[in-house]
Amino acid sequence: MAIEKLLKYEHDNKFSLTISKSESRLYMSFIGFAFIALFVGGLMGLLQVLVRSGYYTLPAGIDYYQVLTVHGVILGLVLTTYFIIGFQYALMGKTVGISETQFRVAWLGFWIMTLGTIMSAITILYGKASVLYTFYAPLQAHPAFYIGLALVIIGSWIACFVNWRQLYVWKKKHPGEKSPLLAFMVVINMIMWFIATLGVAASVLLQFIPWSLGYAATIDVLLSRTLFWYFGHPLVYFWLLPAYMAWYAIIPKIIGGKIFSDSLARLSFVLFLFFSIPVGLHHQLTEPGVQTTWKFVQIILTFMVIVPSLMTAFSMFATFEITGRRKGFGGLFGWFVHLPWKDVRFLAPFIGMLAFIPGGAGGLINASYQLNSVIHNTIWVTGHFHLTVATTVILTFFGITYWLVPHLTGRKLTPTINRLGIIQTIFWAVGMTIMSTAMHIQGLLGGPRRSAYSEYGGSEQVAEWGAYQVAQAVGGTILFIGIVLMVYIFIKLAFFSPKGNEEFPIAKEEMDAEPTPMWLERWKLWVTITIALILFAYTIPIIDIIQHAPPGSAPFAWPIGNN
Amino acid sequence: MHLHKYEKWWLIFGVGTLIAFLLILAYGAFYLGTHPQSHGVTIDPENIGAEETFKPENLGLTKLDEGKYVLNVVASAFNYDLGTDEEGKPVKHIQIPKGSTVLIQAVTPDVIHGFNIAGTNANMMVEPGFISSMEVTLNKPGEYTLLCNEYCGSGHHMMFATVEVTE
Numbered sequence: 001m002a003i004e005k006l007l008k009y010e011h012d013n014k015f016s017l018t019i020s021k022s023e024s025r026l027y028m029s030f031i032g033f034a035f036i037a038l039f040v041g042g043l044m045g046l047l048q049v050l051v052r053s054g055y056y057t058l059p060a061g062i063d064y065y066q067v068l069t070v071h072g073v074i075l076g077l078v079l080t081t082y083f084i085i086g087f088q089y090a091l092m093g094k095t096v097g098i099s100e101t102q103f104r105v106a107w108l109g110f111w112i113m114t115l116g117t118i119m120s121a122i123t124i125l126y127g128k129a130s131v132l133y134t135f136y137a138p139l140q141a142h143p144a145f146y147i148g149l150a151l152v153i154i155g156s157w158i159a160c161f162v163n164w165r166q167l168y169v170w171k172k173k174h175p176g177e178k179s180p181l182l183a184f185m186v187v188i189n190m191i192m193w194f195i196a197t198l199g200v201a202a203s204v205l206l207q208f209i210p211w212s213l214g215y216a217a218t219i220d221v222l223l224s225r226t227l228f229w230y231f232g233h234p235l236v237y238f239w240l241l242p243a244y245m246a247w248y249a250i251i252p253k254i255i256g257g258k259i260f261s262d263s264l265a266r267l268s269f270v271l272f273l274f275f276s277i278p279v280g281l282h283h284q285l286t287e288p289g290v291q292t293t294w295k296f297v298q299i300i301l302t303f304m305v306i307v308p309s310l311m312t313a314f315s316m317f318a319t320f321e322i323t324g325r326r327k328g329f330g331g332l333f334g335w336f337v338h339l340p341w342k343d344v345r346f347l348a349p350f351i352g353m354l355a356f357i358p359g360g361a362g363g364l365i366n367a368s369y370q371l372n373s374v375i376h377n378t379i380w381v382t383g384h385f386h387l388t389v390a391t392t393v394i395l396t397f398f399g400i401t402y403w404l405v406p407h408l409t410g411r412k413l414t415p416t417i418n419r420l421g422i423i424q425t426i427f428w429a430v431g432m433t434i435m436s437t438a439m440h441i442q443g444l445l446g447g448p449r450r451s452a453y454s455e456y457g458g459s460e461q462v463a464e465w466g467a468y469q470v471a472q473a474v475g476g477t478i479l480f481i482g483i484v485l486m487v488y489i490f491i492k493l494a495f496f497s498p499k500g501n502e503e504f505p506i507a508k509e510e511m512d513a514e515p516t517p518m519w520l521e522r523w524k525l526w527v528t529i530t531i532a533l534i535l536f537a538y539t540i541p542i543i544d545i546i547q548h549a550p551p552g553s554a555p556f557a558w559p560i561g562n563n
Numbered sequence: 564m565h566l567h568k569y570e571k572w573w574l575i576f577g578v579g580t581l582i583a584f585l586l587i588l589a590y591g592a593f594y595l596g597t598h599p600q601s602h603g604v605t606i607d608p609e610n611i612g613a614e615e616t617f618k619p620e621n622l623g624l625t626k627l628d629e630g631k632y633v634l635n636v637v638a639s640a641f642n643y644d645l646g647t648d649e650e651g652k653p654v655k656h657i658q659i660p661k662g663s664t665v666l667i668q669a670v671t672p673d674v675i676h677g678f679n680i681a682g683t684n685a686n687m688m689v690e691p692g693f694i695s696s697m698e699v700t701l702n703k704p705g706e707y708t709l710l711c712n713e714y715c716g717s718g719h720h721m722m723f724a725t726v727e728v729t730e
Contacts, residue, residue, distance in 0.1 A: 063717055132714055138691060139674050139716065221675065221691055263564045285599045286686055288693035292601040296592060303581055310577040314570050369588045370597045373686045377677050377712035446681025448712035454720035456708045457655075461681060514565050550605035550692025556674050559640040559716025 016506060019093050024408040026106055027093070028494065030086025031405065033114065034079045035490045041075035042483035044068070049435070049476030052453050052469045063561065064452035065130045072133030073124065076235075077152065078117055080389070083397050084242045085109075085159045088186045090404060091245065092163055094504055095180035096170035102162045109158030116151025119144050130560040132450065134228060135208070137219045140555035141562060143212040150204045153197050160190040178516050181262055182249050182506065188269045189241040191527060195534070196234035196277055203227035211555060218552025222289045222545050229280035230538065237276040237305075239389050241269065243396035246349060247316055250400070252507035254345045257323030259507045260315040266520045268308035268315075273530055275304040278537030285372045289548070294541040295369070301537060302367045309360060316353060344421030345402050345413075345505075351429050352395035359387035362440070377450075380443020383436040391432050395425065398486060403502055405493040412500035417489055424489065427482035435475025442468035600687050600697045608691035611637065611670050616694075622646035624657045624665075632659060636669040638676040638689045641718030643709060658727045661704050668696045677712035680726050688713060701728045 019027070044067045050056040051064055058064060089106060092098065098106070122144070123129040129141035135149075167183050179187075203224050210216040248265040252258055259265065281298040284290055324335020340346045362384040365371055375381060402421055406413050443449070447465045456462045557563060566574075591597045611617045622635050623646025634657070637644040645654040659665060669678050669689045676689045685699045701707075711722035 065714065065717060065719070130717070136675050136714070139714075222693070225690075261565075264566075264570075267564070284688075287688045288600055288690060288695040289603050289605075290601055291603065292592070292598045295599065295601065296589070299588065300585060303585055306577060306581050307574070310574060311570075314573050318567070318570070364584070368584070370591050370599070373599055373684050376686050377679065377688075446679065446683070446708070448677070448679065448681070448710055450714045451712070451720040454723075456710055456720075456723045457725065459706055459708050459725055461706060461708050517564055544603075548603055548605065551607045551609065553608055553691045556640070556716075559674055559718075561717055 016504065017094055017097050019090065019408065019504075023093050023098060023103065024410075026103065026110070027086045027090045028405070028408050029110055030082045030089065031401070031408075032490075032494065034083035034086065035487055037074045037079035037082065038483060039487050041071050041079060042480055044071035044074070046476055046480040049469075049473040053473035054453050054455075054466065054469065055473075063127065063130055065132065065560070066124065066127055068450065069124050069130050069132050070121075073120065076133050076389075077149075080239050080393070081113070081152065081156055084189075084238065085113075085156065087242055087397070087400060087404065088163060088189070089159070090408065090504075091182045091186055092166045094506065095183045096166050098162075098166055099169065102165055102169075105158060106162050109155045109162065111155075112158065113152050113155030116148040116153075116155060118148070119151065120148030123148065128562045130562070134232070136228075137208065137211070137221050137224045138553035138556045139560055140212055140557045141560070143209060146204050146208040146212055150201065150209070153201050153204070156197065157194060160194045163187060163190045178518065179521060181259070181265060182245055184266055184521070185241065185245045185249070185269050187523075188273050188526075189238060189245075191530075192234055192241070192273050192276055193238050195530065196231045196238070199227045199230035199280075200232075218554055220546070220549050221553050222287070223542070223549070225284065225287070226280070226290070226542065226545060229283040230277070231280070232283055233280045233302075234276040236385070236389065237272055239393045241272060243349070243352065243393045244269070244272075244312060246396050246400055247312065247353065249507050250505050251316075251346065251349055252319045252323070253505035254343065255320065255323050255340055256327070257319050257507065258510045259513075260319045260322070262509050262513060263516045263520060264311055264315060266516065268311045270520065270526055271308040271311075272305065273526060274533055275301055275308075277530065278533045279305075281537075281541065282367045282372070285369065286376045289545060289550075290541060291544060294537070294544075298537055299367060299369050301533070303364070306364075313353075342418075342422065344418050344425060345399055347422055348399035348402070348425045348428075349396040351425055352392040352399070355387045355391035355395070355432070359384065359392055362387065375443055377448060378443035379439045379447045379449045382449045383439025383443060386432060386436045386439065391428070391436075395428060398424070398428075401486075401490060401493070403505060405490065406497055406500070406502035407504045409494050409497075410499055410501070411493060411497035412502055413493065414497060417492055417497065420485065420489055424482055424485040427478055427485065431475045431478030431482055433475070435472050435479065438468040438471035438475065442472075600695055602694065602696055604694040604696070605692055606670055606694050608670075608672055611672050614670075614694075616668055617670055619644075619646070623654050624659065630660070630663040632663055632665045634665050634667045636667065636678065638669055638671045638678060638711065638722075639673050640676075640716045641711070641722040643711075643722065643724045645724055654724075656725045656727065658729050659701060661728045661730060662700065662702055664698055664700045666696065666698045668694055670694055674715050675713050676715050676722070677710075679710055679712045681708045681710055683707060686712070701726075704728045704730050 047067050123142045129145035131139045131141045163186050167187050207219050207224050211219045279298050279302040281295050282302045321335045329335045329338040402413050442465050616635050622644055624634050671689045671691050678689050679686045687695045689695045707726045709724045709726050
C-alpha cells in the first residue's frame with residue numbers, strides 16, 4: 001500500500017518534460033519582445049516624470065500625451081501580454097507538452113500580434129493616435145491604430161486556443177488524472193482573457209473601426225466605454241494570475257518547500273475566473289449614464305475577489321512557515337528570518353507580494369462606491385496601479401526571468417547576476433515607494449492623473465503639488481535605472497551567461513497531501529457560472545445604455561493633433 | 564476539501580470584514596442617499612444650446628436663494644465656459660459663500676472631459692450626450708482649482724478655472 005502510494009505520488013508529480021531548442025526560441029521570442037517593450041515604455045515613463053517635475057521640456061515639439069500613449073500601450077498592453085503568453089507557453093510546454101501543429105499555430109499568433117503592435121506603434125509615432133491606452137471616443141485616432149489593436153487581440157486568442165488544445169490533448173492521453181496544477185491555471189487565465197477580450201474586440205471591430213474609416217457617422221460613447229471596462233478590469237487580473245501561478249507553484253520549490261494545497265490553489269483560480277469580469281462598472285462610478293443600482297451590484301461582485309486574494313496570502317505565508325520550521329528554524333519568526341533573502345528568484349517576487357498589501361487596500365478604496373469620487377481620475381489611481389501591476393506583477397515577472405531565460409537558452413544564473421538582480425530589486429522597491437507614495441498623497445490633495453505639467457494659473461493649491469511631482473521624478477529616475485539594470489540582466493542571461501542547465505522550478509505536493517477533488521475540473525460548469533454572472537451583471541445596464549442612448553458622437557481628431 | 568483551522572479563521576475574518584465594508588457602503592448609499600451621479604439625462608451634443616440651462620446667458624453661477632446656487636458649465640476642448648461678466652469677458656473665477664449648496668450641471672459639445680474641484684468630492688465625468696449633475700456643499704473656505712481630470716487632447720492640462728469659497 002505504501003509503495004503504491006509512493007509510486008502514485010511519483011507519477012502525479014512528474015511534470016517535467018524537456019523543452020526543445022525550437023520551442024525555447026518560440027518562448028524566448030515572446031519574452032524578448034516584452035523586454036524591448038520594457039525599455040521603450042520605461043524611457044517614456046522617465047520623460048513623463050521629468051516633464052511633470054516642471055524642470056524639463058520635451059525636445060523637438062514632442063507632445064507629452066504622445067509619450068504617455070506609448071507608455072500606457074507598450075507597458076500595459078504589449079509588455080504584459082507578450083511576457084504572459086511566453087511564460088504560459090513555457091509552463092504548458094513543461095507540464096503537458098506542445099505538438100508540432102500547436103507549435104506552428106503558436107508562431108502564427110506571435111506574428112499576428114507583432115504585426116498589430118507594429119501597426120499601432122507606427123500610428124502613435126506619427127502622432128496620429130495620441131489617445132492613451134484607453135482610446136476613449138470620440139477622440140479619434142487613425143484607423144491603423146484600432147486595426148493594430150484588433151490584431152494584437154486576435155493574435156492573443158490564438159494563444160488561448162493553443163493552450164486549451166494542449167491541455168485537452170494531454171487529458172485524452174491521461175484519462176482520469178487531474179491536470180497539472182500550472183496547466184490548470186494557464187487554462188483558467190486564458191478562458192478569462194478570451195471572455196474579457198470579446199468586449200473590447202466587439203467595441204473595436206463594430207464601433208471604432210467603421211467609425212474611424214468613415215462608414216459610421218457617429219459612435220455611442222457610453223457603450224464603447226462600457227465595453228472597454230468590461231475588458232479593462234479582467235485585464236488587470238490577466239496580469240496578476242501569472243504572478244499567482246509563480247507564487248503558488250514555483251516559489252515553494254525555490255525556497256525548498258512544497259505546495260501548501262493544490263485544491264485551494266485551484267479553487268482560488270476558479271473564484272478569480274468568476275469575479276474578475278462582471279465588475280467593470282466600478283471604473284465608471286462617476287459617469288452620468290449608468291444606473292446606480294447596477295453600479296452597486298457590481299461593487300458587491302468586485303469585493304468578492306477579496307476571498308481568493310486572502311486565500312492566496314494565507315497559502316504564501318503558510319508555505320513560508322511550514323518550510324522554515326521543517327528546516328529547523330524555530331521560534332516565532334525564525335522561519336521568516338531564514339527565508340532565502342539572497343536568492344533573487346525569491347526576493348523579487350516577495351517584494352512584489354509585500355506591495356500587494358497597500359496595493360490591494362488601495363483597490364478596496366477605489367471600488368468603495370462613494371469614496372471613489374475622492375480619488376477618481378486623480379494621480380492616486382496612477383500610484384495605485386504602479387503598486388499592483390508595476391510592482392507586484394512586474395517584480396514577480398522579473399523573478400521568473402532570472403531562471404526561465406537561462407533555462408530556455410541553456411545558460412546559468414551566475415552569482416554575479418544574482419547579486420545584480422538583488423540590487424535591481426532594491427532600486428525598484430525604493431524608486432516605487434517614493435514615486436507611488438508621492439502619487440497617492442498628491443491624488444488625495446486633488447492632483448489629476450494623465451496631465452502634463454501645468455501650474456493651472458498659479459494657484460496656491462496647485463503650488464502645493466509641486467514637491468510631490470519632484471518626488472515622483474526622483475522615484476521615477478531610480479526606477480528607470482532599475483529598468484536599465486533589468487534589461488542588462490536580460491541580455492546577459494539570454495546571450496552571454498555561461499552555458500549550463502538552470503532548473504525550471506516546479507513545486508510538488510506534500511507526500512501525504514489530500515487528493516484534489518475531481519469536481520475542480522468541471523470546466524463546463526465554471527464557464528457556465530462565469531457567463532451567468534456576466535449576464536446577470538451586464539444585461540440590464542447594457543440594454544439600458546442602448547435604449548436610452550443620446551444622439552451619437554461625430555469623430556474629433558483635432559484635439560489630439562490627428563489632422 | 565480540507566481547510567486548515569487557521570485558514571478557516573482567516574477567511575471568516577476576511578469575509579466578515581468584507582460584509583462589514585459592504586454594509587457601510589450600502590448604508591451610505593441607500594439610507595443616507597449618497598450615490599455617485601447617475602441621472603441618465605440625455606442631450607444632443609451637437610445642439611446643447613437648445614437646452615434652456617445651457618444657453619450662453621444661463622451659464623456660470625446663479626444665486627437661487629440664500630445659500631442656494633446653481634452652476635451651469637459647458638466643458639469643451641480646452642475650456643470651461645462659466646459665462647461672461649458685466650464687461651463681456653469670460654468668467655474664470657467664481658466665488659461661493661461657504662456652507663451653501665451648489666447644484667452643478669455640466670455638458671460637453673465635443674469629447675469627454677472631467678469636472679473636478681480639486682481636493683473636494685465634486686468629481687464627475689462629463690460625456691457627450693449626457694447632462695452631468697451633482698449637488699455639493701463646500702464648507703472649507705479657500706481657493707480651489709476647477710480642473711479637467713479626464714484626458715481630452717493636447718491642451719487638456721490648460722483647462723481650468725478657480726473656485727473661491729468665501730467666509
